[in-house]
Amino acid sequence: MKKVAFKTLGCRLNQYETDALASQFQDKGYELVQFDESADVYVINSCTVTHQSDHKSRNFINQANRRNKDSVLVVTGCMANNAKEELENRKEINYVVENDQKTSVFSLVEAHFDGEIIHPSKLNADLFSYGATDKGFHTRSMIKIQDGCDNFCTFCIIPSVRGRAASRPIQDILTNIREVISHGAKEIVITGVNIGRYEFEGYQFDDVVEQILNLEGNFRLRISSIEPDGFGDKFLGLLNHPKMTPHLHLCLQSGSEPVLLQMRRMYTAKRFKEIVQTVRAKKPDFNITTDIIIGFPNESEEDFTATCDAIKELNFGHVHTFKYSIRKGTRAERMPNQVDERIKTERSEILRNLSDEIKVNYRKSFIGKTQSVLVEKIDGNIANGYGEHYIPVQFTGENIEKNQFYKVKITDIEDGSDPVLKGEIL
Known part of the structure; x- marks a missing residue:
């Protein structure tokens, strides 16, 4: 089983497209691993909205190259459009795929492993032909x-x-x-x-x-x-x-x-x-x-x-x-x-x-109120998720399941600049 790793920068749209690609790779038999692990394929879905975004994208390109020199490295996303010539001149990058051809990343990689080298410009341009995101990185x-x-x-x-x-x-x-x-x-x-x-x-x-x-x-x-x-x-x-x-x-x-x-x-x-x-x-x-x-x-x-x-x-x-x-x-x-x-x-x-x-x-202001929390992560008997107001909530309980709603009464709040609400199941 081949392994694939993703790194996503930038907006929710990029996150969605990565989730769809990750689901497609897994449906086709790939194992999804963390970006800091060894993989056969690394896909970087880049952002270019600021200089800082470009800098982060370049850093992840360098990390992927150092991690496994025999892997396939695909760079897509907005930086692939904005700095295409620069990225194509980097020998460690196998393919630079622009946004409107991102849906074909999987077929490009499969062709590579079959010995067929396709230039991304020959791929079909399609903005919307992504599949379901049921095996992506997000519960939502x-x-x-x-x-x-x-x-x-x-x-x-x-x-x-x-x-x-x-x-x-x-x-x-x-x-x-x-x-x-x-x-x-x-x-x-x-x-x-x-x-x-x-x-x-x-x-x-x-x-x-x-x-x-x-x-x-x-x-x-x-x-x-x-x-x-x-x-x-x-x-x-x-x-x-x-x-x-x-x-x-x-x-x-x-x-x-x-x-x-x-x-x-x-x-x-x-x-x-x-x-x-x-x-x-x-x-x-x-x-x-x-x-x-x-x-x-x-x-x-x-x-x-x-x-x-x-x-x-x-x-x-x-x-x-x-x-x-x-x-x-x-x-x-x-x-x-x-x-x-x-x-x-x-x-x-x-x-x-x-x-x-x-x-x-x-x-x-939510202390004493209730939230309908969609559980995204469970650690032991501690559940973390987001309420309907898109505020992070943590609560404890037995037999809690991921991707389920729970009515939670907010009882406390963590210290810090980005505090999580604490609560108990009703």
């Missing part, structure tokens, strides 16, 4: 409904490496979800690059969500990262559905109106706040998480203060903070008044401390 089943983006934010390289927006046929989505539910999936996560802009033969994003919620089965639905301009009143109404989880990752990026305008975001800070207020009016403890970019060109102290104020006002459950990173070919690369790296670091520290404080206070 991610479902890809869309790829690519047409927004062209001034800081973002994603349209260059993921391509223009494309939507998956709605019947294929529903068939895929029925399949994973039949395999025992209890939580479905919709993912894509810009899922709110889904459009296929007259169906919009909220139509997809509505049809998924109407499917039979004991499951709950979670929405991955979504742009604030990507949905309307119908979707907001669906948030009250009993199968919908009370959590959204809405990408704010900045609390400053001038900075959002320069970023070419398709919403204002005022509109973002209105969305959050509308959601919280129905469910006050609804978990809103977000992304923030620190040190975008021309970001002043006043702009930074506006972002800090927005974080305080909106009481986010979690904030992902990123220092702005110049990406070649974007409009922001040519903007004047690039912010000094030291200022970016100082602002990042301030924002992270603020975000951690707000996150801890938000999680403390």
Whole structure:
């Protein structure tokens, strides 16, 4: 039995695609091992959204090469698109596979072991022909409904490496979800690059969500990262559905109106706040998480203060903070008044401390409440999983099973900046 190992960097979409590939390899008789173990095949699903992402991808390429020089090394993902020539010139990499041919990684590897060397450019281009993810790395089943983006934010390289927006046929989505539910999936996560802009033969994003919620089965639905301009009143109404989880990752990026305008975001800070207020009016403890970019060109102290104020006002459950990173070919690369790296670091520290404080206070608000926890990991009689609000919960009990729901009363919270809630089974 051959062994395969994966390393995934970046977004939920990459995680989904890795899960699908890992499931396919195992269905075909491969043993899935950890990336730090010896394997016959190493697949690195890379990210290139920042310089740090590129650096991490290169480090994992080096690690795989040192671990087993006789193995097949495949590099795919966004860095494979953005730095294709550089990667193809590295002798230790056998194949560099761009995003739209990622679905053919398994057939490429099998051909290699059969003595047939195929250049990845000859592979079929298909964004959506991934199978079920029942043997992947996550208990939650991610479902890809869309790829690519047409927004062209001034800081973002994603349209260059993921391509223009494309939507998956709605019947294929529903068939895929029925399949994973039949395999025992209890939580479905919709993912894509810009899922709110889904459009296929007259169906919009909220139509997809509505049809998924109407499917039979004991499951709950979670929405991955979504742009604030990507949905309307119908979707907001669906948030009250009993199968919908009370959590959204809405990408704010900045609390400053001038900075959002320069970023070419398709919403204002005022509109973002209105969305959050509308959601919280129905469910006050609804978990809103977000992304923030620190040190975008021309970001002043006043702009930074506006972002800090927005974080305080909106009481986010979690904030992902990123220092702005110049990406070649974007409009922001040519903007004047690039912010000094030291200022970016100082602002990042301030924002992270603020975000951690707000996150801890938000999680403390669940003490005394109940959560429906989907168990993802069991260590002895200690179970770990996530509640419907996408907050980590730990509890103890006998005969606990993975991938099952348990009603847990929250009794305590760990210390630290990223605390886990503690509870007991009801």
